[in-house]
Amino acid sequence: MTSWSVDSAHHDDDAGLVQCASDGDRAAFEELYRRHRDHVYGLLWRLAGGDAALAEDLLQEAFVRAWQKLDSFRGESRFGTWLHRLSVNVALTDRRTRVRRLERETALEGAVERSARGERDVRAMEQLDLEAAIAGLPERARAVLVLYDIEGYSHAEIAELTGMAVGSSKAQLHRARRLVREDLEK
Amino acid sequence: MKQRLEEQELLRRIAELPREIQPQNDPWAAISLRIAETREPQRGRWPFEGWVVYAAAASVALALLFGLLLGPRLGESPSSLPANPVTLVNERAEPPVYRLTASLVGSEVEYRAAFREFIAVGLARPNLSPRTIETIETGWADLRAAENELAAALAANPRDPFLNDRMLALRARQLDFLQQLALLDQNNRRLTT
Numbered sequence: 001m002t003s004w005s006v007d008s009a010h011h012d013d014d015a016g017l018v019q020c021a022s023d024g025d026r027a028a029f030e031e032l033y034r035r036h037r038d039h040v041y042g043l044l045w046r047l048a049g050g051d052a053a054l055a056e057d058l059l060q061e062a063f064v065r066a067w068q069k070l071d072s073f074r075g076e077s078r079f080g081t082w083l084h085r086l087s088v089n090v091a092l093t094d095r096r097t098r099v100r101r102l103e104r105e106t107a108l109e110g111a112v113e114r115s116a117r118g119e120r121d122v123r124a125m126e127q128l129d130l131e132a133a134i135a136g137l138p139e140r141a142r143a144v145l146v147l148y149d150i151e152g153y154s155h156a157e158i159a160e161l162t163g164m165a166v167g168s169s170k171a172q173l174h175r176a177r178r179l180v181r182e183d184l185e186k
Numbered sequence: 187m188k189q190r191l192e193e194q195e196l197l198r199r200i201a202e203l204p205r206e207i208q209p210q211n212d213p214w215a216a217i218s219l220r221i222a223e224t225r226e227p228q229r230g231r232w233p234f235e236g237w238v239v240y241a242a243a244a245s246v247a248l249a250l251l252f253g254l255l256l257g258p259r260l261g262e263s264p265s266s267l268p269a270n271p272v273t274l275v276n277e278r279a280e281p282p283v284y285r286l287t288a289s290l291v292g293s294e295v296e297y298r299a300a301f302r303e304f305i306a307v308g309l310a311r312p313n314l315s316p317r318t319i320e321t322i323e324t325g326w327a328d329l330r331a332a333e334n335e336l337a338a339a340l341a342a343n344p345r346d347p348f349l350n351d352r353m354l355a356l357r358a359r360q361l362d363f364l365q366q367l368a369l370l371d372q373n374n375r376r377l378t379t
Binding site: 026029030033037038039041042043045052055056057059060063064067068126127130131145149150151177180181184185 | 191193196197199200201202203204205206207208209210211212213214216217218220221222224315
């Protein structure tokens with residue numbers, strides 16, 4: 001179970017909003033956006049390696065795609081869980097194309113520092129160091145650590161989302177934790 | 187060098203990271219405009235949508251025909267248009283007047299018709315967020331600023347092919363803008379009545 005489905009227990013009434021949004025009610029969709037924006041953004045911000053501008057682009061793309069695909073939401077899971085997975089897909093798909101093209105690895109640390117100054121809730125220096133260490137991870141390792149350790153996905157779920165084997169997900173997690181520890185111990 | 191960080195300590199620190207982060211810039215305005223352009227969710231697809239496309243196509247054809255027949259008069263009689271009570275952009279001036287070449291007449295007729303129609307209906311502002319309204323108003327103000335500059339240039343050089351071409355392109359953008367607003371507005375009204 002992802003942390004989302006635990007945290008979103010207070011979103012039981014999402015179902016009504018989803019129904020209205022499915023019928024074309026943009027006000028209902030905006031309310032869903034307001035409820036879930038910060039959690040989706042937090043996920044995307046980390047998957048984007050702390051690049052706030054990219055994360056905002058991904059946030060926009062995720063919600064536009066959610067609007068387009070509302071008809072495929074069957075209510076078998078919570079809306080938040082569905083939206084979360086859709087957002088991960090947007091980020092991973094985008095990452096595969098953008099990161100290859102831009103090769104922005106070397107700019108990650110600066111990006112984290114710039115964006116972190118603007119984010120109000122992530123201010124403790126310890127957390128800042130940790131966020132920077134996570135942002136500096138190789139893409140696949142970072143994705144696995146964010147999804148497993150922060151968002152609560154299982155290795156099976158990560159394997160399904162990323163297309164890697166379960167064993168690879170476990171190996172990437174082990175590698176990611178080691179790299180983060182080494183970074184923080186410097 | 188810091189102390190060696192044990193894995194349990196690392197996991198504890200990771201667990202303390204906030205799951206929710208507020209973006210510096212709220213992209214809702216952009217999302218709102220994009221979903222206004224995109225198709226509705228399947229179950230919510232507006233049955234009127236297809237009709238609008240056909241109506242728009244028919245109006246373009248009629249406007250072109252009308253423009254070819256009556257074109258030369260249109261540029262000379264804009265005062266017959268009603269005053270502009272638009273609430274969206276707090277703008278009370280009619281589209282600027284300038285002499286029209288034949289190629290521009292059709293688009294001009296369609297644009298003025300859409301402009302009048304939209305103004306007559308007005309925009310259901312209370313249903314839009316302030317950010318969305320701000321985005322709309324800024325976009326519209328930019329288009330009108332470009333229109334005023336082009337109109338002034340056309341008044342001086344009414345037969346300039348480049349200026350006419352630019353005005354045609356601008357009218358297309360303005361028409362698209364008005365149509366998007368009309369869709370957004372009608373959808374809001376439909377869902378709040």
